[in-house]
Amino acid sequence: MVNVILPDGSSLEYARRITPAEVAGDIGKRLAKATLAAEVDGRLVGCDETLPPDGEVRLRLITQKDPEALDLIRHSCAHVMARAVMRLFPGVQLAFGPTIENGFYYDFLTEQPISEEDFPRIEAEMRKIVQEDEPFERVVLPRDEAVALCRELGQELKVEHIEEALGDEATVSFYRQGEFVDLCRGPHIPSAGKVGVFKLLSVAGAYWKGDAARQQLQRLYGTAWFTQQELDEYLCKLEEARRRDHRVLGRQLELFMIDPAVGAGLVLWLPKGATVRRELEAFIYGELLRRGYQPVYTPAIGRVELYETSGHYPYYKESQFPPVDLAAYWGEGEKYLLRPMNCPHHIRIYQSKPRSYRDLPLRIAELGLVHRYEQSGELTGMTRVRGFTQDDAHIFCTEDQVADEFRGCLEMTQYVLKTLGLENYRVRLGFGDRSSDKYVGSPETWERAEAALARVCREMPGLPEPHVQVGEAAFYGPKADFVVDDCIGREWQLGTVQLDYNLPSRQRFGLEYIGADNRPHEPVMIHRAPFGSLERFVGMLIEHFAGAFPLWLAPEQVRVLVVSEKFEEYARQVERRLAETGLRVGADYRPEKVGAKIRDAQIERIPYMFIIGGREQETGAVAVRDRLEGDLGAMPVEAALAKLREEIEAKVVRQVAG
RNA sequence: GCUAGCGUAGCUCAACCGGCAGAGCGGCUGAUUUGUAAUCAGCAGGUUGUGGGUUCAAGUCCCUCCGCUAGCUCCA
Numbered sequence: 001m002v003n004v005i006l007p008d009g010s011s012l013e014y015a016r017r018i019t020p021a022e023v024a025g026d027i028g029k030r031l032a033k034a035t036l037a038a039e040v041d042g043r044l045v046g047c048d049e050t051l052p053p054d055g056e057v058r059l060r061l062i063t064q065k066d067p068e069a070l071d072l073i074r075h076s077c078a079h080v081m082a083r084a085v086m087r088l089f090p091g092v093q094l095a096f097g098p099t100i101e102n103g104f105y106y107d108f109l110t111e112q113p114i115s116e117e118d119f120p121r122i123e124a125e126m127r128k129i130v131q132e133d134e135p136f137e138r139v140v141l142p143r144d145e146a147v148a149l150c151r152e153l154g155q156e157l158k159v160e161h162i163e164e165a166l167g168d169e170a171t172v173s174f175y176r177q178g179e180f181v182d183l184c185r186g187p188h189i190p191s192a193g194k195v196g197v198f199k200l201l202s203v204a205g206a207y208w209k210g211d212a213a214r215q216q217l218q219r220l221y222g223t224a225w226f227t228q229q230e231l232d233e234y235l236c237k238l239e240e241a242r243r244r245d246h247r248v249l250g251r252q253l254e255l256f257m258i259d260p261a262v263g264a265g266l267v268l269w270l271p272k273g274a275t276v277r278r279e280l281e282a283f284i285y286g287e288l289l290r291r292g293y294q295p296v297y298t299p300a301i302g303r304v305e306l307y308e309t310s311g312h313y314p315y316y317k318e319s320q321f322p323p324v325d326l327a328a329y330w331g332e333g334e335k336y337l338l339r340p341m342n343c344p345h346h347i348r349i350y351q352s353k354p355r356s357y358r359d360l361p362l363r364i365a366e367l368g369l370v371h372r373y374e375q376s377g378e379l380t381g382m383t384r385v386r387g388f389t390q391d392d393a394h395i396f397c398t399e400d401q402v403a404d405e406f407r408g409c410l411e412m413t414q415y416v417l418k419t420l421g422l423e424n425y426r427v428r429l430g431f432g433d434r435s436s437d438k439y440v441g442s443p444e445t446w447e448r449a450e451a452a453l454a455r456v457c458r459e460m461p462g463l464p465e466p467h468v469q470v471g472e473a474a475f476y477g478p479k480a481d482f483v484v485d486d487c488i489g490r491e492w493q494l495g496t497v498q499l500d501y502n503l504p505s506r507q508r509f510g511l512e513y514i515g516a517d518n519r520p521h522e523p524v525m526i527h528r529a530p531f532g533s534l535e536r537f538v539g540m541l542i543e544h545f546a547g548a549f550p551l552w553l554a555p556e557q558v559r560v561l562v563v564s565e566k567f568e569e570y571a572r573q574v575e576r577r578l579a580e581t582g583l584r585v586g587a588d589y590r591p592e593k594v595g596a597k598i599r600d601a602q603i604e605r606i607p608y609m610f611i612i613g614g615r616e617q618e619t620g621a622v623a624v625r626d627r628l629e630g631d632l633g634a635m636p637v638e639a640a641l642a643k644l645r646e647e648i649e650a651k652v653v654r655q656v657a658g
Numbered sequence: 659g660c661u662a663g664c665g666u667a668g669c670u671c672a673a674c675c676g677g678c679a680g681a682g683c684g685g686c687u688g689a690u691u692u693g694u695a696a697u698c699a700g701c702a703g704g705u706u707g708u709g710g711g712u713u714c715a716a717g718u719c720c721c722u723c724c725g726c727u728a729g730c731u732c733c734a
Binding site: 105113114115116117201202203204205206207210211212213216217218219221247251252258260264310311312315316318319340341343370372374375376377378379380384474475476488493498527561562563564565566591592593594595596597598599600601602603609611613614615623625630631 | 690730
């Protein structure tokens with residue numbers, strides 16, 4: 001006897017073994033038809049899985065309306081796609097086919113490459129399978145039989161997976177659909193007819209088990225929805241996202257360029273982009289001084305031995321521009337490295353004289369230009385480049401000061417992001433992976449640093465709950481990263497705070513300070529950068545604002561437009577007045593209609609337009625037009641000026657484009 | 659770096675099976691003197707990313723390199 005308890009508290013009793021499908025059938029015909037899967041005592045199962053024979057069972061039937069439903073049809077859709085590919089490309093081996101945000105993918109090992117040109121016939125085959133509406137049938141086999149089955153099916157990757165990863169399992173499950181059998185944990189929806197509408201989106205390479213040393217597979221990405229309308233909306237959203245892409249807007253708004261003639265991944269800041277950057281730099285310098293940092297300037301190149309001492313050079317040899325070898329060129333001389341990091345130079349400043357505990361914490365800051373030879377396939381607009389500027393600083397402090405200093409860094413980063421209206425960020429604690437040998441320093445110092453990091457993050461008011469990611473640490477220490485998404489959902493690290501017990505150590509630079517006890521001690525170092533890199537940060541900012549920067553950052557803050565050339569003389573007086581107060585003002589005296597001038601200014605995302613015609617000239621006024629709200633009516637020049645100055649002063653963020 | 663795709667005017671994109679390189683926007687010139695998201699007309703603009711090959715003929719087919727896009731891998 002089993003007692004099935006439903007979410008509304010009601011219950012049904014059965015004397016025989018039953019499945020969720022049968023329970024749904026007993027409740028109602030329509031429900032039975034709509035049921036995609038079930039949650040049994042918190043575990044997601046298929047409709048045809050037998051429930052326990054006795055006792056109490058909490059059962060929730062899952063239909064389209066439930067949050068899990070989309071994931072279910074996408075998972076089943078991945079199987080439908082795999083089945084279609086198996087039919088069209090004989091001999092393919094299946095790897096994995098999970099769901100992801102907004103869709104699914106499936107990895108295949110094939111002799112012949114699959115390209116987007118194949119999508120129509122794959123989709124056609126998928127539609128046929130959906131039409132056939134065969135059930136997804138769960139088959140559970142003992143492990144050795146499962147291995148034998150996969151071998152028989154020619155699915156060597158699955159054999160490998162069962163033997164390597166599922167070695168502890170007594171049984172494994174498969175899902176069968178006619179001729180198609182796939183190793184899969186499930187659950188699946190009852191039959192192929194319920195997968196809804198789908199579309200294949202892209203094909204890409206992916207490594208077996210994420211390991212670049214193993215076979216490269218073909219990964220097909222797709223998406224599935226319940227209705228055509230939902231699918232269309234999703235595709236439309238992708239299209240819109242593309243329009244706020246910083247690479248598109250960067251060109252349109254003339255913010256930056258990347259010129260293959262200069263080099264891949266090397267950013268040229270155009271005057272308008274440079275203006276945005278200058279404002280951000282002024283802002284960050286203000287904060288640095290207010291918070292007790294000491295700005296310095298150091299060269300972008302240094303002796304390679306410095307980076308051997310720090311460990312950067314041997315560790316990242318492959319992803320640095322090779323050293324400039326003077327001996328190879330002149331016959332004698334040293335080797336210089338285009339610096340990939342600023343810390344060694346700042347460390348040398350620390351070491352330039354004996355330091356006392358009274359000097360600590362010492363906070364050395366620099367907008368430091370660094371170069372890294374990133375893999376060609378990684379380069380992306382301003383977000384992943386080969387030359388960039390870190391708003392870097394290194395704090396040298398005593399062990400006792402670590403928590404306070406670390407907190408101060410978090411607070412500054414938080415403040416910077418908040419000022420710019422960036423609120424959609426996550427905090428990632430990158431910890432070391434103890435099983436890896438890529439880190440320097442003892443396990444004890446790592447434990448200590450990670451514990452301090454986690455504690456301070458959790459205590460920090462207003463900070464999102466951090467999530468720990470093991471293996472994401474820098475080689476010299478754990479870190480807290482501020483992470484945001486770009487317009488197409490890719491994750492990027494912006495700000496970072498890193499705790500370092502290693503570069504100061506005797507094995508590295510051997511930093512010291514003289515303590516109150518008149519004996520030498522080893523300081524702790526904190527690396528931190530609230531923006532991270534200015535290139536990446538501005539790239540994200542462009543997307544965040546969809547190019548419509550807040551007034552204080554806007555390259556052109558206000559444009560003076562004349563209704564007719566007749567008013568040019570007065571307009572020029574207004575323009576001069578605005579410029580002399582430091583506003584970035586532009587003007588449009590073309591013999592065009594106002595409509596056209598407004599349209600152009602609007603497209604250029606200029607925050608304010610001051611429109612001047614006969615009425616304004618007579619009264620010493622301007623007609624103010626706001627980028628967001630349109631015509632605000634006429635006001636005296638000085639009043640309009642004051643309004644803008646106030647908005648700039650307060651760094652108002654009026655709109656975060658949605 | 660790997661897999662797949664792409665590279666035509668400043669930008670966005672056409673050009674059928676290999677057969678005379680084109681449009682819109684932008685630019686320039688002229689006309690128009692305009693009141694809150696596009697006035698009209700004319701003109702200029704190209705070694706089709708690079709180097710090689712196949713062919714009577716290459717933007718189109720093949721190879722090399724460079725660059726770009728998506729994903730994987732990497733990310734101090």
